Amino acid sequence: MPQQATEKALLAANWKMNPVDGGEAVDLVRGVMPAITAATESVEVALFPPFPWLLGVAEVLEGSSIELGAQDCFWEISGAYTGEVSPAMLKGWCQWVIVGHSERRVILGETDDMVARKAAAVLTNGLSVIVCVGELEDHYDAGRSDEIVTAQVKASLANCSADDSSRLVIAYEPVWAIGSGKNADPEHAYKTMRLIRRVVSELIGAGAARKVRVLYGGSVNAANVESYVELPLCDGCLVGGASLKAEEFAKIVKVTSEVYGHR
Ligand code: PGA
Numbered sequence: 001m002p003q004q005a006t007e008k009a010l011l012a013a014n015w016k017m018n019p020v021d022g023g024e025a026v027d028l029v030r031g032v033m034p035a036i037t038a039a040t041e042s043v044e045v046a047l048f049p050p051f052p053w054l055l056g057v058a059e060v061l062e063g064s065s066i067e068l069g070a071q072d073c074f075w076e077i078s079g080a081y082t083g084e085v086s087p088a089m090l091k092g093w094c095q096w097v098i099v100g101h102s103e104r105r106v107i108l109g110e111t112d113d114m115v116a117r118k119a120a121a122v123l124t125n126g127l128s129v130i131v132c133v134g135e136l137e138d139h140y141d142a143g144r145s146d147e148i149v150t151a152q153v154k155a156s157l158a159n160c161s162a163d164d165s166s167r168l169v170i171a172y173e174p175v176w177a178i179g180s181g182k183n184a185d186p187e188h189a190y191k192t193m194r195l196i197r198r199v200v201s202e203l204i205g206a207g208a209a210r211k212v213r214v215l216y217g218g219s220v221n222a223a224n225v226e227s228y229v230e231l232p233l234c235d236g237c238l239v240g241g242a243s244l245k246a247e248e249f250a251k252i253v254k255v256t257s258e259v260y261g262h263r
Contacts, residue, residue, distance in 0.1 A: 005213045008044045009229050009260045010169065010236035011253060012130055012215065013243030014071060014098060015049050025053040029060045031246025032253070039257035040065045044236075046096045047243075051085060058093040069096025069130075072104060075117035077125075087125040097122045098130045098238075100156055102175045106136075112155030119168075120159035128167040130215070130238065131156050133196070137176035145174070145188070146195055153199045162208035169213040170196055171238040177218025179241055186227040189216045193233050222251035229259045 013032075019025055029047065036045045046067040049057045058068055074084035087097060099122065100115035115131065122129040133152040135145040153170065160168060172192050177184045193214045201209040216228040217238030228234050236256070243249045 004233065004235045005211055006044075006235060007260075007263075008042055009256045010044045010046070010213055010215060011256060012069070012096070012098070012169075012171070012217075012236070012238045013045065013047045013249060014101070014217075014238055014240045015047070015244060016071070016103070016240060017050055018244055022053050022056055025049050026056055026060055028244065028246055029057050029066075032249050033060075033064065033066065035250030035253045036066050037064065039253050042257045042260035043253055045253060048096070048098055054090075054093060067095045069094050069098060069128075071098050071101065073097045073099070073118060073122060075114070075121040077121075087122045087127055091125055091127060094127060096128050096130065098132065098171075100132045100152075102132060102134055102173060102178060106175065112152060112158075115156045116158040116160075119156060123160065123164045123167060128169065130169045130171050132171045132173050132217070132238070134173040134175050134178075134218070140174060140176055145192060149192055149195060150199050153196055154203065157200070157203055160204065162204040165204060165208040165211040168211075169215060169235070170200065171215040171217045172196055173217035173238060179219070181219050183219035183221075183224050184216070186231060189228060190231045190233065193231070197233060220252070222248050222255060225252045225255050226259055229256045 046069050048069045048071050070090050073087045077086050077088045099118040104110040119129050119131050133149050135148040139148045174184050196214050200212050213235035215236045215238045220237045220239045221242040
């Protein structure tokens with residue numbers, strides 16, 4: 001019996017602030033579409049381009065099973081919030097929003113409270129959310145990963161309920177593994193994802209928690225993705241840098257579909 005929340009793996013492609021050119025964004029989507037389409041029976045894929053490219057990418061994806069998401073949003077629906085984007089504005093063409101990415105927490109000072117408000121706003125607007133959590137390198141070195149991740153999960157999900165479980169995804173992304181080429185040891189990832197499931201169970205109840213998906217993220221590539229997606233309790237990966245190279249991301253999709261196809 002697979003212990004994962006769903007039969008399909010979830011691969012989320014976080015493009016971050018790339019590419020700078022909108023035409024390249026469209027080329028990237030066209031480059032990965034055949035591999036994703038070939039794997040739809042076993043892999044669900046969501047692409048997260050920067051805000052200005054969402055519309056163009058949505059047009060290319062129309063009629064396909066590939067999902068689309070934003071990398072962030074605000075917690076209010078409308079009003080005097082210069083520069084912010086509301087989940088209600090994304091609803092027309094996005095199915096997903098990422099909140100609490102460590103780059104936002106570390107570089108822009110986003111707090112757990114802000115992340116909790118954003119996660120709730122995404123869910124209230126009928127979208128699915130990926131809430132990112134993960135410890136810094138100092139915490140990892142000091143053996144404090146469990147403590148930090150537990151606190152982040154509790155605080156970031158403070159406004160979520162059992163009813164949200166099937167639209168709630170938690171990405172465990174150790175900050176030291178992001179963009180560093182130092183992907184986490186699968187054993188460490190597994191133990192932390194198991195802890196996350198336990199904490200979510202305490203928060204929303206065991207039945208609902210079983211529907212919550214948990215991903216690993218941090219220097220995932222075609223050569224190491226198998227070591228994560230084959231882990232029990234791991235529902236897929238959040239991929240950054242490697243999702244910007246069409247060939248590499250296509251391989252990630254293929255390897256994942258092979259692992260899930262054999263279940
Ligand atoms: P990376 O980024 O795959 O480039 O490490 C992952 C992420 O930040 O989501």
